[in-house]
Amino acid sequence: xxxxxxxxSQTTQLIGRRVRELDTFCEILPYNKFPVGDDSVIGVIxxxxxxxVHDPEAFKVDLSQFVGKVPVLGICYGAQFISNTLxxxxxxxxxxxxxxxxxxxxxxDNPLFKGFEKGxxxxxxxxxxxxxxxxxxxxxxxxxxxxxxxxxxTKQPVWAVQFHPEVFHTVQGKTLLHNFVVNICGSxxxxxxxxxxxxxxxxxxxxxxxxxxxxxxxxxxxxxxxxVLLNKAIGSNLTCIxxxxxxxxxxxxxxxxxxxxxxxxxxxxxxxxxxxxxDLAGVTDPEQKRKIIGRxxxxxxxxxxxxxxxxxxxxxxxxxxxxxxSLNITGKxxxxxxNVGGLPKxxxxxxxEPLKWLFKDEVRRVGRQMGMPEHLITRHPFxxxxxxxxxxxxxxxxxxQILQNADDIYIRGLRDYKVKLSGEEARKVLAAxxxxxxxxxxxxxxxYDQIWQAGAILLSTVRSVGVMGDERTxxxxxxxxxxxxxxxxxxxxxxxxxxxxxxxxxxxINKVRGVNRVxxxxxxxxxxxxxxx
Ligand code: XMP
Numbered sequence: 079x080x081x082x083x084x085x086x087s088q089t090t091q092l093i094g095r096r097v098r099e100l101d102t103f104c105e106i107l108p109y110n111k112f113p114v115g116d117d118s119v120i121g122v123i124x125x126x127x128x129x130x131v132h133d134p135e136a137f138k139v140d141l142s143q144f145v146g147k148v149p150v151l152g153i154c155y156g157a158q159f160i161s162n163t164l165x166x167x168x169x170x171x172x173x174x175x176x177x178x179x180x181x182x183x184x185x186x187d188n189p190l191f192k193g194f195e196k197g198x199x200x201x202x203x204x205x206x207x208x209x210x211x212x213x214x215x216x217x218x219x220x221x222x223x224x225x226x227x228x229x230x231x232t233k234q235p236v237w238a239v240q241f242h243p244e245v246f247h248t249v250q251g252k253t254l255l256h257n258f259v260v261n262i263c264g265s266x267x268x269x270x271x272x273x274x275x276x277x278x279x280x281x282x283x284x285x286x287x288x289x290x291x292x293x294x295x296x297x298x299x300x301x302x303x304x305x306v307l308l309n310k311a312i313g314s315n316l317t318c319i320x321x322x323x324x325x326x327x328x329x330x331x332x333x334x335x336x337x338x339x340x341x342x343x344x345x346x347x348x349x350x351x352x353x354x355x356x357d358l359a360g361v362t363d364p365e366q367k368r369k370i371i372g373r374x375x376x377x378x379x380x381x382x383x384x385x386x387x388x389x390x391x392x393x394x395x396x397x398x399x400x401x402x403x404s405l406n407i408t409g410k411x412x413x414x415x416x417n418v419g420g421l422p423k424x425x426x427x428x429x430x431e432p433l434k435w436l437f438k439d440e441v442r443r444v445g446r447q448m449g450m451p452e453h454l455i456t457r458h459p460f461x462x463x464x465x466x467x468x469x470x471x472x473x474x475x476x477x478x479q480i481l482q483n484a485d486d487i488y489i490r491g492l493r494d495y496k497v498k499l500s501g502e503e504a505r506k507v508l509a510a511x512x513x514x515x516x517x518x519x520x521x522x523x524x525x526y527d528q529i530w531q532a533g534a535i536l537l538s539t540v541r542s543v544g545v546m547g548d549e550r551t552x553x554x555x556x557x558x559x560x561x562x563x564x565x566x567x568x569x570x571x572x573x574x575x576x577x578x579x580x581x582x583x584x585x586x587i588n589k590v591r592g593v594n595r596v597x598x599x600x601x602x603x604x605x606x607x608x609x610x611x
Pocket of ligand 1: 609
């Protein structure tokens, strides 16, 4: 495996995903937790960081743990740290170097740059610059403004790049990582969806044997894929529980139950909406709403789980990004997320998490490998508290219904609206595993499949005047949100076509009673978040 040491960069997870795309297993660990003595490590990558190497609180690592033992690649801060520690020099750049640059000189004989083209575009984002490299290193790539953009040791297998090979805008970034991971570190590229399915089913059989397993389903990709894997491993010894809190999308509960039935899963559906609406009545504070829903959810789930008296395991669709120990540099809680929480202690259940090593795109690949329907696999993420965090102010059944209707028009519209893509854009969509046929250099995909997540928000604390026919209206606006993202940590608002927005806005206002205005949310994250509450 490859170890990625995290110094707090926003793109650390992306490095992990790129390495996995090379069918190579990797682990992301905090910078100070290198697994000394683990023979399965074949290489180390040092990530970027929000700090400068000169900051007193900068994260430092003892390089002798791995330098000279396995190949090492430093990226951005990683490169600066290597330079600074081994005798080079890092200084504040006159201005922040940000954006596209080209490798104007490049040593094509260096194994890191095998297959590169002169002038290859790279992406920079750094405030410090490396003004001198350590003495036994040589420069292997420079841009117009950054002389020491890439350098390598002449004595040991150590490489350092100031730019970010993991981001999309570094055009040959994948080639660079392939050169490092496969050619230099010698990965055998044995990590794939097919091998994952086979080995995981065998492992699950060995792990749980003939025991009964309970699993909480949410309708989302992760828990659904976990359930299908377990179903393949242990069949009828798996019991799934799907709690309806009443704030799912329109008809979602029924549809998802139907999907699960077709997949052969044994699912108990629980309608607990009375309890949730009762406990939420009159509550307007976002954090309080989240807390109540989280608490109720655990209560309902546990009550149902306790009925299955011979259960020994609780399975969850936890995926790798949920578990990566984050450095949490600010230490502040922005939102208290809830998933299927807390085990009923007195049941003494053991935890089974078959997807715990997978990234989201890998979960989707595994789902496809097992033949799950595409609409379940490409489903957008949906928050555990559901539409409750998309209704400002207090929550009532009536408001949920209004929002469900508006949201339904929006989401159906996104699915039905097809766009033609070519070149880089098409490449990006295909790389994400979305099935589309290339015809004359073009692919056709829906807007839905092009974006990370979308939904409508009911601004029920706001009212505005409108006119419908000859009547004055005084009703609520609905905000539409659609974002592009790779991990929900950062997100950009999706640039949806005006023609599409016009159509959807019209349909919502005409068909949804209680709504007389539609707005589009053009905030990115940060500083906004994806959900409104
Ligand atoms: P924010 O709003 O923090 O959302 O930018 C980031 C991602 O997390 C989802 N989300 C949740 N998911 N339980 C979940 O399982 C929650 O309580 C929750 N709150 C937000 C959100 O939809 C987005 O994908």
